Amino acid sequence: MTSLSAVPGAVIDDRGLRHVGSPVAEQRRLASGTALAPLGDRRVITVSGEDRRSWLDSLSSQALTHLAPGVSTEFLILDPQGRVEHAASVVDDDETTWLLVDASDAAALAVWLMRMRFRLRVVVTDRSDDLFVLGGTRAAVGSVSTVAPVWVDPWPDVSPGGWAYARVEPHPGADRDWAEAIVDAAEFERVIASAASGETALAGLDAVEALRVAAWRPRVAIDADERLLPHEMDWLRTAVHLSKGCYRGQETVAKVHNLGHPPRRVVALQLDGSDNVLPARGDAVRAGDTVIGAITSVAVHHEEGPIALALVKRTAPEGEPLVVDTADGPLAAAAETVVPADAGATAAVPRLPRLGRRRAAE
Structure with missing residues (x-):
């Protein structure tokens, strides 16, 4: 097999x-x-x-x-406190539900x-050893022979x-x-052999990540920690159905969205690129001398330069310059709000008069 x-x-x-060889040029080729x-x-x-879709519905x-055959979506598996544990991209072919999962989360x-x-009546099979995933535009992945319907990313549509x-x-x-195609070993071999001979252009994961970060698209293996709520990454857009039946963590999802506010919120950072310094995941973000958060994703975009989530x-204050503490020293950053501070509290809860005032009125 061609390596x-x-x-x-x-x-x-x-x-x-x-x-x-050129992550920036590869981004342009991927996008085009x-x-x-x-x-x-x-x-x-x-x-x-037979029970696969209703079963996954009850869990996620x-x-x-x-879910209609060929329709792309995604789900989250939450813990009882509503924190994100797993995520999967989902498409069904009327016989099988196909889940595309980050490698570190798959097992x-x-x-x-x-x-x-x-x-x-469900059978779960980990196909990590015999199936492969290719990504690109819908037109690009449409050129390969797949074993399942192509998953088309619903982000950022609601x-x-x-x-x-x-x-x-x-x-x-x-x-x-952005779309992802599931192929067998023979088709993956054909694509790699074609790339090795110069007939097919490939792009690497650095380019894929840069396009993802620029689109503010969350990813569980990179952006999630042990206490992430889906609201914090604006993940209610594509991964959460707010009026479906009960599932683990649903009570927290509803309470935060309807009555409260997510305790954290994602921001997009434009980083100072003058010294060619990039932060790492987990590096502290400061407003003045106060640590207000941490980096989750970092990339160098072909148009925007160094960026991060x-x-x-x-x-955390909005509109103020921020500083990221990197291993090479402080790095200036400008933040753009993704999830606003007042996100949530969407329920129209009537304000009840205080008991003393009500009795006085009577």
Whole structure:
């Protein structure tokens, strides 16, 4: 089998193909539909059986019972406190539900799903060893032979039952055209061999990540920590159905959205690129001398330059210059609000008069 290392300029690490010599140029090719990205950091899980959609509906944040064949969506698995534990991109072909999952989360999600089967007619299979994922525009992935319907990213459109917190128009991800195709080993081999011979252009994960971060698109393996609520990343847009039936964590999702505010909120950072310094995930973000949050994602975009996503306190000041504490020293940053401080509290709760005042009126 042709190895990715045979592709001219390929730089590979444990996640997969990072780039083929020019991450910035690769971004342009990905965005224009002239390159494919081997997504070595994605895995495939299948769920078959008559009860699969209603079963996944009962476990997850998304309404899936009546998911039509070929329709793309995504779901979150939450803990009892509403914190994000797992995430999956979802498409169904009327016989099998296909889940595309971040590699670091795939094994844990597959094990958890298997434990939750009980007596239902469902079969969960981890296909990570025999199926591969290629990413790109819909036109680009349409050129390959797939084993399942192509998953088309619904971000940043608001899915049925979802809710958008970001108020920027147009949304920076509005023109994002991203799809992921599941292929077998023979087709993956054909694509890599074609790239090695110079017939097909490939792009690496660095380019994929830059386009994702610029679109403010959350990713569980990178942006989530052990206490992330979906509201904090504006993830109610595509991954949560607010009026579906009960599921684990649903009470917290409803309370925060209807009555409260998410304790943290994501911001997009434009970083000072004059010294070629980039922060790392987890680096502290400060307003003056006060730490207000931490970096989750970092990239160098072909138009915007160095950018990042950060989770900050809800009460963090807006419109003020920020500083990121990197291993190479402080780095200036300008923040753009994604999730506003007043996100949530959407229920129209009537204000009741104080008891003393009501009796006085009587």
